[in-house]
Amino acid sequence: MIKVAINGYGTIGKRVADAVAAQPDMEIIGVSKTSVSAEAYIAKERGYPLYIADLGRKPAFEKAGLEVAGDVETMLKAADIIVDATPGGVGEKNRPVYEKLGKKAIFQGGEEHEVAGFSFNAHANYKEAMGRQFARVVSCNTTGLVRLITAMDRAFGVERVRAVMIRRAADPDDIQRGPVDAIVLNPVTIPSHHGPDVQTILPSVNIVTLAMIVPTTLMHMHSVQIDLKRETTREEALKVLENHSRIGIVRKATGIKSNAQLREYTQDLGRPRTDLWENGVFEESVAVLNGREFYCFQAIHQEADVVPENVDCIRAMMGTVKDPEESIRTTNKALGLVAIG
Ligand SMILES: NC(=O)C1=CN([C@@H]2O[C@H](COP(=O)(O)OP(=O)(O)OC[C@H]3O[C@@H](n4cnc5c(N)ncnc54)[C@H](OP(=O)(O)O)[C@@H]3O)[C@@H](O)[C@H]2O)C=CC1
Numbered sequence: 001m002i003k004v005a006i007n008g009y010g011t012i013g014k015r016v017a018d019a020v021a022a023q024p025d026m027e028i029i030g031v032s033k034t035s036v037s038a039e040a041y042i043a044k045e046r047g048y049p050l051y052i053a054d055l056g057r058k059p060a061f062e063k064a065g066l067e068v069a070g071d072v073e074t075m076l077k078a079a080d081i082i083v084d085a086t087p088g089g090v091g092e093k094n095r096p097v098y099e100k101l102g103k104k105a106i107f108q109g110g111e112e113h114e115v116a117g118f119s120f121n122a123h124a125n126y127k128e129a130m131g132r133q134f135a136r137v138v139s140c141n142t143t144g145l146v147r148l149i150t151a152m153d154r155a156f157g158v159e160r161v162r163a164v165m166i167r168r169a170a171d172p173d174d175i176q177r178g179p180v181d182a183i184v185l186n187p188v189t190i191p192s193h194h195g196p197d198v199q200t201i202l203p204s205v206n207i208v209t210l211a212m213i214v215p216t217t218l219m220h221m222h223s224v225q226i227d228l229k230r231e232t233t234r235e236e237a238l239k240v241l242e243n244h245s246r247i248g249i250v251r252k253a254t255g256i257k258s259n260a261q262l263r264e265y266t267q268d269l270g271r272p273r274t275d276l277w278e279n280g281v282f283e284e285s286v287a288v289l290n291g292r293e294f295y296c297f298q299a300i301h302q303e304a305d306v307v308p309e310n311v312d313c314i315r316a317m318m319g320t321v322k323d324p325e326e327s328i329r330t331t332n333k334a335l336g337l338v339a340i341g
C-alpha cells in the first residue's frame with residue numbers, strides 16, 4: 001500500500017483524501033490542518049489521523065474534542081508521498097521541508113510550475129511523471145482545457161486554440177470573497193495565465209486564453225474554439241469526447257443549460273459532495289464549422305476535476321503502475337467515476 005499524507009485538508013485536500021482512501025493500493029496515513037474548523041471534524045469522522053503544524057495549538061484541538069496525532073513533520077516522515085493541498089504559495093515554502101526529508105510531493109495549481117518543475121495531467125503526460133520527486137497537478141481550468149485539447153489533438157491534430165474562461169468567483173464556503181454584483185476582467189490583460197499553464201503540459205500547442213470572474217460559486221464555464229489540422233464532422237468530434245473517460249456529455253435531452261442545473265444533476269446522481277470529476281461538455285454546443293473549426297462550451301467543477309488527477313499522479317510518481325490507462329481505470333472505478341452522458 002502506498003502511504004499518502006495530505007498536507008492541507010481543505011477544499012481540495014479533503015476530496016483527495018477520500019479519493020485516495022477509496023483506492024485499492026493506497027492509504028491515508030494522516031491529514032493536516034492549522035486551525036479547528038468543520039473540516040477537522042470531518043477528518044475525525046472519516047478516521048484520518050489529524051496532524052497540526054504548531055503543537056502549541058494542541059490544547060485548542062483537544063478542547064474541541066479533536067485528537068491530535070502529532071506535528072506535521074511526524075506525518076511527513078511516515079509518508080511515501082505527500083499531496084500538498086495548502087493554499088497557493090504555501091507549497092513553495094513547504095518544498096524545502098520535503099527536500100530535507102527526501103520525500104516525494106505533489107503540489108497544486110496555486111503554485112507556479114517552477115515549484116515542481118513538472119506539471120501533470122493523467123491523459124497527457126502520465127509516463128513523464130514516473131520516478132519524479134516533485135510534480136504539480138495543474139489548476140482546475142487548466143486540467144479541463146488539457147483534457148479537451150489532448151483528446152482533439154490525438155484524433156484530428158490541433159492547429160490552434162482560442163478559449164474564454166468564465167470563472168466562478170469563490171468556492172461555496174468561501175464567504176469572504178466576491179464579486180457579488182460585477183463581471184471582473186481577471187486578468188484584464190490578454191492572454192490570461194491559463195494558456196501558458198496549458199503549455200507547461202502541452203508545450204507545442206498554439207493557445208490564447210481570456211478570463212473573467214462572475215458572481216457564482218458552482219462551476220467555471222469555458223467557451224472553446226479549436227482549429228483542427230484535419231477536417232472532421234460534428235459526429236466524429238462528439239464520438240471522440242464520448243470515448244474519453246473524464247469528459248462527460250451534458251445531453252440535450254436533460255434540458256441542462258447552466259452550471260446550476262448541472263450541479264443539481266450531480267446531486268441527484270448521488271455523487272459524493274455533488275462532485276463532477278469530469279469535464280461537462282454541452283452536447284448542443286459541440287459544432288464543427290467550415291470543416292476544421294471545433295467549438296464547444298464546457299463546465300468545469302473547480303473543486304473536483306483535479307481530484308482523480310492527483311490519484312493518478314501518485315501512482316505515476318511511485319512507479320507502481322506503468323500504463324496510464326490502467327491507473328486511470330483503477331482511479332475511476334474506485335471513485336465511481338462513470339462520465340455523464
Ligand atoms: N478550490 C479550488 O477551486 C481549487 C484549488 N486549487 C489549488 O489547490 C490548492 C489548495 O486550495 P484549496 O483547497 O481551495 O484551499 P483551502 O483554503 O480550501 O484549503 C487549504 C488547507 O490548507 C491548510 N493550511 C493553511 N495554511 C497552511 C499552512 N501554512 N500549512 C499547512 N496547511 C495549511 C488549511 O487549514 P486551516 O484551515 O486549518 O488553516 C486548509 O485545510 C491551491 O494551490 C489552489 O490554487 C486547484 C484547483 C481548484
Ligand SMILES: O=C(OP(=O)(O)O)[C@H](O)COP(=O)(O)O
Pocket residue numbers: 109110139140141142167169194302
Ligand atoms: O486554480 C484555479 O483557477 P484558475 O485555473 O483560474 O487559476 C482554481 O479555481 C482556484 O482558483 P482561485 O485562485 O480563484 O481560488
